[in-house]
Amino acid sequence: MIKVSLPDGSVREYEDGASPFDVAKSISNSLAKKALAARVDGELRDLMRPLEGDASIEIVTANDADGLELIRHDAAHVLAQAVQELYPDAQVTIGPVIDDGFYYDFAREEPFSTEDFEKIEKKMREIVDADYPIIREVWAKEDAIETFKKIGEDYKAQIIDDIIPPGEPITVYKQGEWFDLCRGPHLPSTGKLPKAFKLMKLAGAYWRGDSKNEMLQRMYGTAWANEKDLKAHLTRLEEAEKRDHRKLATQLDLFHLDGLAAAGSIFWHPKGYQIWRQIESYMRRRLDAAGYEEIKTPQLMDSVQWEKSGHWGKYRENMFIVPDFIPEGDEGVEISVPEDAKLMALKPMNCPAHVEVFKQGQKSYRDLPLRLAEFGCCHRNEPHGALHGIMRVRQFTQDDAHIFCREDQIVEESIKFCRLLESVYRDFGFEDIAVKLSTRPDVRAGSDETWDRAEKGLQEAVDAAGLPCEIMPGEGAFYGPKLEFQLTDAIGRVWQCGTLQLDYVLPERLGAEYTAPDGSKQRPVMLHRAILGSMERFIGILIEEFSGAFPLWLSPVQVVVAAITDAANDYAEEAAEALRKAGLRVETDLRNEKINYKVREHSVQKVPIIAVVGGREAEDRTLALRRLGSNGQQMISLDDACVDLAQEALAPDLKVSSAE
Template structure:
């Protein structure tokens, strides 16, 4: 007999060879009907796979995260089966689950079209209706290679040959006459797959991600537990497209991108750079108030520094490297770089440079903590295919800082950082903040005792700050654990922005030290931290969060003074001067256009306040205020309007300090 422990702690006995399906059936018919798979001693199992012995068993349904991943995994297999039945000349390669869906890479001479999607989806539904049992089989490596080669699946044969060690068994899953190499698990049958899926787009993808290999066709899809969830997802995508920072950036004249002139770098226009300056000024005030010293370090550093820090070995292929030599020769003659030329590199991160600043002069335990901040411009050689608008670029500016402290200061400094980060996010309207604590990886520097203290310190910090925290076992950095801070935007998307990483290694490698109370030389602990992450990406998030309608304090133009008739032109200029004197960013529109046209045009620019003036307003020294998103208007005296709008436009941190 087999003893099975259920999630509620209760135990049941089953005959040898019983499966999770038998367990579900014994609990209730409704659970058996909803069951998709099971967690057996923490490992996902096919529902019909026999239990090996006594086990802890939890039934997985579509309501579980694992259940949704299984649905998406099976949707990928059903897609591949449908494509090969419709287009027999197609080879399948890989088809993993991704966020919100799946994709499959196909090798086929004739290109697919999105016009094929509807027919393929119908074929997928037919396969679901056939309710083919999904059967797990174990093959030898040799038999698998031979079988896949025999049916013309050369890519599958190559995967098996390259990845699977000799003698290791291979699992293959069959559904009807179609089969695929897969670790599993899978649903019990194709009929268990909800018809809540949709094919989304096509893209090119190199075989195994190598540009030297063949180009494949990648077909993306999304799959959900039910039709309601699918429709909600499609609505989110529609809303996200409306909020796309690239489209809004062009509409509001914030920035442009030019892949020919400067791939992966942003050309900031006056409007966009105004947002940048306000954001930077806000962060600078917050850092000043928290006792940070702002510094500026070189962008180009000798490769020796990167070798010492360990980044050269890990990041060199993603660094822009420059030979340090003076070229000689006539103009127009090709210059060759000497083999012994020293190498320099544009910095991909700021931390080694900050250690160099810390090392200048003698440091005592009384000097700690030392908090060094920098709006540091960094460069990373991202692949062209990975670049995305201003969200992922090659040149970016981090709101970076490093805290050098004693071990007994880790918790206190971490708490301060968490509270600062929480306050900053809430100033931008992000109320939902989640924290992930990544703990020690298998390969790491430092003793278990040091890691115990570091992990406990970070966990105590987020608990004291009142922030929720999930543990990600084994995902910490080589040199220490890290906190990742995620915020949720207006349409439910999650963005990972802030980080706090605890580092014992870099101070050791670069020779940072301080004099302890007993006169000995000690290594400081280094806390790497960022709140926004990168200025470019955070501005992109804000553009999409506000759909371009920035809060008044961030808006490029805060007020437009628009005239009804040319008789009010002189008064419009006076009104603009008064508003500017109150500290507002103001533009004047005296064009010979109808006022409704002007209001509509500036509303499309999402200007927060339009101050309409005509002869009557000029005579009474008043303005008619129209707010973005509101149909009404408010008539105020000019001085009162300037005072009121200026108060509303005060950045949140200054507003708080004024209230205290």
């Protein structure tokens, strides 16, 4: 007999060889019907796999995160089986779970088309209806290689040969006549897979991610626990498509991207840069009020500095390297870099430069905390395929800052930062904030003792700030643990923006120190922190959050004064100038077009307020205000409009100040 401990603390006995399914069935038939897999002593396992001895058991259903991942994993296998039944010439390679779905890479000479999706989905549903038992088998490595080669699956044979150590058995999962190499676990049968799946798109992908290898065809799909969740996901995608920051940027003339002229960099247009300027000005005011001192540091730094900081050894492949020498020779002649040339690098981050500023002059414990801020332009050598609009770029600007403090100041400074971050996010309209604590990665600098202190300090800080926190093992930076602040946008997407990282390592490596009360030299603790993260990415998030219809304080053009007739043009110009003097960003529309056409056009441009003026308004010195998204209009005197709209257009922090 074996003893099974259940989540409620109870213990039950079962016959030797019993499976988690037997446990679920003994609890209730409804649970057995819903069961997809089980956690056995914390390890996710197949529902039908026999227990080897006493264990703690937790039954997994479609309502659990593990259950949804299993559904997506099995959807990938059912996709692969369907493709091979329809197209026997296709070889399968790998098919992992990804956010919101799965993909599978296929090797096939003839290209797939999205027109094939309907036929493939139909075959997938037939496989689900067939309710094939999914059976786990353990094979010897040599037998597996031979079997996959016999059926023409050369890619699978190569995976086994390259990855599996000699003599180590592998697991294969069968569903009907079809089988695949896989660690598992899987659902008990194909019939357990909900039909809430849909194929989404095709893409190219190199075998094993290496551009020197063959190009495969990647088929993406999404899968959910039920039709309702699938429909909700597809609706979110439709909404996200409408809000795509790249499309809106073209529509609203905010910026453009040119992969040939400057891959991964942004050409900001006047309207887009006006948004940037408003955000930067807002953040400067918030930082000034919070006791930060702004600095500016070099773009290009010697490799020696990056070697000292540790970035050269752990981050070099992501850095743009520049040789420090003056080339000689005729124009057009290929330039060779001397072997003894010094190397420089464009900074991928601001941290080492901020330590250099801290080190200038003697620092006392009385000088701490010292908060150094910079809107620092950084460069990271991202792969071309990873670039995405302004969300992922090669050149970006961080609202970066580093707090140098004593160890006894960590909690207080961390709480202050958390409060500032929450306030800033609220000002931009984000209320839903999640916090994650990322702990030490496998590759890291510093001793375990140092990491123990750093992780403990950050945990104490987040606890003191009263923020619920999820632990993310192994996700910290190489020099220290970090808090990640994630915000949820209007359509439920989660974005990671703000960070707070506690670092004992970099001050040690770069020789930062201060004088303690007893006259001894001590290392400061360094808190790396950002609120918006990348300015570019945050603006991209805002474009999609507001669907281009920015709040008045951020809108590039806040008011358009549109004349109904030529006779009102002079008054329109006068009104526009008065509004500008009140501090508003104003344009005029004096074209010989019907007013409804003008209103419609400026509404498409997401202008928050259109002030319509005609003969009556000119005579009465009034404005007819039409607000974006409203069918009505408000009659107001020009003088009152200057006062009221100027107040309404203030940034959130200035509104608070003026109210006080």
